[in-house]
Amino acid sequence: MSVLKACLKCKKLTEAKECPICKSAELSKNWKGLAIIIDPEGEIAKKMGVTAPGRYALRVKSEQ
Numbered sequence: 001m002s003v004l005k006a007c008l009k010c011k012k013l014t015e016a017k018e019c020p021i022c023k024s025a026e027l028s029k030n031w032k033g034l035a036i037i038i039d040p041e042g043e044i045a046k047k048m049g050v051t052a053p054g055r056y057a058l059r060v061k062s063e064q
């Protein structure tokens with residue numbers, strides 16, 4: 001089973017080795033809260049600074 005990690009830059013959750021949105025390899029297993037963004041124009045997406053639909057972490061901390 002692959003581990004879901006969150007991007008430290010944009011909070012996108014991914015099972016890949018790099019973020020599919022910002023291509024950052026700075027991913028962390030140390031995240032809390034799950035937000036599913038369906039409408040990137042919506043209020044929650046705007047508050048989070050999210051520009052693409054998908055699953056995001058509410059809080060992400062570095063693993064170090």
Ligand SMILES: [Zn+2]
Nearest residue numbers: 007010019022
């Ligand atoms: Zn990212």
